[in-house]
Amino acid sequence: MFTSTRRTVVAALAAAGVAIGTASAQAQTVYKFGAMLPLTGNAALSGELERQAIDLAVEDFHASGALPGARFQPVYEDMAANPRVAVPAIQKLVNVDNVPFSLIGYSSVTLAAAPIAERAKVLLLNSGASSARLAKASPYVFNSIPLADLQAKVILWHAVNVLKMKRIAFYYRNDDLGNDLIEYGEPYAKKIGATVVRMESFTPNAPDHKAQLAKLRAERPEAVFVVAAGNETGNIVKQAREIDFRTQWISYAGYENINTLTIGGAAAEGGLYTVASLIGPDGKLFPAAEAFYQKFEQRYGKPREKVDYVAPQFYEGARLYMEAVRILVREGKPVSGENLRQAFLKIDGFESLFGKTKFRPNGTVLKPIALKTVRDNKFQIVKVYSVEEVSAMPD
Amino acid sequence: MELLLQLTVNGIALGAAYALIALGFALVWSVTGVFHLAHGGVYVVSGYVIYLVAVQLRLPLAVAVVAAVAVAAALGWGIERAIYEPLRRRGAKSLTLIVSSLATLIFLINLAALIWGTEARRFEDFAVIRGRPIGPAFISGVEIAMIASGIVLFALTVAFLLYTRTGRAMRAVADNPAMAAIVGVNIRAIHSITYAMGAALAVPAAFLIGLQHGLNPYAGMFAILIASAAAIVGGVGSVAGAALGAVLLALAQNIGIWQLPSYWQESIAFGVLLAFIVLRPQGFFGAQAPGKGL
Numbered sequence: 001m002f003t004s005t006r007r008t009v010v011a012a013l014a015a016a017g018v019a020i021g022t023a024s025a026q027a028q029t030v031y032k033f034g035a036m037l038p039l040t041g042n043a044a045l046s047g048e049l050e051r052q053a054i055d056l057a058v059e060d061f062h063a064s065g066a067l068p069g070a071r072f073q074p075v076y077e078d079m080a081a082n083p084r085v086a087v088p089a090i091q092k093l094v095n096v097d098n099v100p101f102s103l104i105g106y107s108s109v110t111l112a113a114a115p116i117a118e119r120a121k122v123l124l125l126n127s128g129a130s131s132a133r134l135a136k137a138s139p140y141v142f143n144s145i146p147l148a149d150l151q152a153k154v155i156l157w158h159a160v161n162v163l164k165m166k167r168i169a170f171y172y173r174n175d176d177l178g179n180d181l182i183e184y185g186e187p188y189a190k191k192i193g194a195t196v197v198r199m200e201s202f203t204p205n206a207p208d209h210k211a212q213l214a215k216l217r218a219e220r221p222e223a224v225f226v227v228a229a230g231n232e233t234g235n236i237v238k239q240a241r242e243i244d245f246r247t248q249w250i251s252y253a254g255y256e257n258i259n260t261l262t263i264g265g266a267a268a269e270g271g272l273y274t275v276a277s278l279i280g281p282d283g284k285l286f287p288a289a290e291a292f293y294q295k296f297e298q299r300y301g302k303p304r305e306k307v308d309y310v311a312p313q314f315y316e317g318a319r320l321y322m323e324a325v326r327i328l329v330r331e332g333k334p335v336s337g338e339n340l341r342q343a344f345l346k347i348d349g350f351e352s353l354f355g356k357t358k359f360r361p362n363g364t365v366l367k368p369i370a371l372k373t374v375r376d377n378k379f380q381i382v383k384v385y386s387v388e389e390v391s392a393m394p395d
Numbered sequence: 396m397e398l399l400l401q402l403t404v405n406g407i408a409l410g411a412a413y414a415l416i417a418l419g420f421a422l423v424w425s426v427t428g429v430f431h432l433a434h435g436g437v438y439v440v441s442g443y444v445i446y447l448v449a450v451q452l453r454l455p456l457a458v459a460v461v462a463a464v465a466v467a468a469a470l471g472w473g474i475e476r477a478i479y480e481p482l483r484r485r486g487a488k489s490l491t492l493i494v495s496s497l498a499t500l501i502f503l504i505n506l507a508a509l510i511w512g513t514e515a516r517r518f519e520d521f522a523v524i525r526g527r528p529i530g531p532a533f534i535s536g537v538e539i540a541m542i543a544s545g546i547v548l549f550a551l552t553v554a555f556l557l558y559t560r561t562g563r564a565m566r567a568v569a570d571n572p573a574m575a576a577i578v579g580v581n582i583r584a585i586h587s588i589t590y591a592m593g594a595a596l597a598v599p600a601a602f603l604i605g606l607q608h609g610l611n612p613y614a615g616m617f618a619i620l621i622a623s624a625a626a627i628v629g630g631v632g633s634v635a636g637a638a639l640g641a642v643l644l645a646l647a648q649n650i651g652i653w654q655l656p657s658y659w660q661e662s663i664a665f666g667v668l669l670a671f672i673v674l675r676p677q678g679f680f681g682a683q684a685p686g687k688g689l
Binding site for chain 1: 397398401402405406409508512513514515517526528532533535536537538607608609611614648649652656657658660661
């Protein structure tokens with residue numbers, strides 16, 4: 001009995017010790033995660049918004065008390081929207097900072113980082129890149145943003161079937177994003193009844209587009225699908241206006257960049273593009289999105305019209321990571337890249353900025369798609385295509 | 396034909412702007428014999444000075460241009476006095492001068508990036524000239540300004556070299572510095588004036604190209620690549636050749652893609668450079684080596 005009692009006491013003390021130790025460890029648990037952003041270069045303005053959005057996500061999660069004792073600590077690495085810069089950045093995150101997870105954007109960058117992350121079993125969450133190829137990049141790449149094939153499908157369908165535009169041209173950056181979008185978009189445009197009158201490309205970050213625009217102008221397209229990034233869209237529409245080339249610009253989410261407004265000015269007005277929708281079926285922002293914009297303006301003094309589409313995506317990405325960590329802590333599992341993959345697939349009922357977010361086993365998401373335009377130098381909603389409407393469009 | 400005309404208009408306008416960068420570069424190369432890569436850095440800083448004064452400080456554009464000319468000239472003069480001249484005094488070889496010039500270029504580009512950031516900066520619309528159609532093509536206001544300023548500044552530079560005392564002294568130094576020194580030309584002063592003048596010529600190009608493409612500190616690399624290629628195509632030592640070379644390169648860049656996919660654009664332009672180096676190494680009008688005349 002004594003022995004039994006002693007064993008019980010020892011076991012109880014050990015359990016208490018473990019519990020105290022766990023609580024103590026929990027009180028001090030720091031969860032580092034990477035955030036590879038374009039902090040320099042042409043996309044630096046977007047990168048700064050993304051950094052602020054991630055900081056806000058961390059502050060909000062800490063304030064919510066959803067995981068007591070946990071401190072999330074982003075480790076920012078500049079990837080300059082350039083895969084050559086991204087490779088040493090991901091290597092540092094993996095080998096020096098030992099993070100199990102990183103947020104990332106830009107198609108070429110994500111594709112360049114994916115094999116390194118996969119070898120190290122570090123999960124990447126793409127919150128800003130759209131290349132359709134990302135769906136198959138690696139089991140360690142998840143995408144919290146609807147990929148470009150989905151965005152292209154909706155805008156092309158809208159141009160051809162709603163706006164009745166049949167003469168479509170493509171102007172795209174010669175990189176993974178542009179090539180993938182064209183690979184998907186050109187046959188899709190033809191399939192739904194359009195004529196592709198010309199396809200022209202440009203070197204990423206090229207400042208001069210006049211020669212290509214002159215070639216596009218000569219074909220008199222009713223709409224030009226432009227695939228650009230950073231400040232390129234602004235430069236393209238501005239230079240088109242300078243040679244009196246007037247057409248309907250159609251694009252994917254890359255059109256919603258603050259430089260499109262500042263550089264493109266009046267030439268950017270009327271451009272149509274698609275993004276993951278923050279608007280619900282009632283025509284209003286989802287509650288979490290409304291809260292995000294209010295807090296963002298409060299915290300950084302930037303009104304919602306000046307915040308591009310990527311910042312809320314990165315806020316959401318950081319919150320998704322913290323939600324996945326919460327799931328793992330609840331299950332008593334270590335926060336590793338492999339376990340995070342499983343946890344992401346279990347996320348359900350999460351208060352998303354884009355309605356409900358649920359990952360598919362291939363690491364992609366399906367969300368409502370908003371058709372937006374630039375009106376009065378602001379990004380504005382034209383229409384929201386629900387998941388059902390998008391699914392009904394031919395593939 | 397409409398497309399060909401439009402591409403020609405674009406090429407001539409861009410070529411006129413390139414010519415202004417090449418003019419200053421060729422002037423320095425001819426008179427001093429230095430392959431002045433730092434000229435690209437002066438070009439970048441000039442654009443940002445206009446941005447600082449006209450956009451950030453909201454002063455009149457004329458004030459901004461005058462300030463940029465003053466800063467560029469001082470920078471050109473300063474590079475000569477602080478870097479090249481001390482190196483020459485110590486008997487540095489031309490390769491050492493090129494390396495020091497490259498280092499200065501990188502320093503100036505990064506200085507601009509440090510001060511103004513690496514994101515693209517945009518000038519306000521300073522459109523005083525309206526664009527207009529030329530038959531089925533269209534020329535923008537900025538392109539008209541590029542062509543006009545290219546022609547006027549080229550003519551003024553040539554007139555300066557031909558008809559002023561200082562211009563004649565610059566030609567004398569370019570032709571034979573030892574003889575020029577014997578007849579009393581102050582070589583040191585002529586070098587400094589040449590650097591200052593060459594730098595000032597980059598200002599209108601920096602402004603007009605900035606209006607069209609926005610400002611980016613790394614544009615200095617491409618600018619000096621074009622300027623040096625134009626100087627080689629035009630002929631080593633020929634200011635007029637450099638201007639013509641710049642227009643030719645820009646036309647090749649634009650017209651070259653008339654019937655070819657546009658991703659060949661840069662390959663075509665620099666293919667022209669390669670062709671000249673191999674087939675006509677003296678360029679259009681060039682003497683055989685720098686310092687053999689303007």
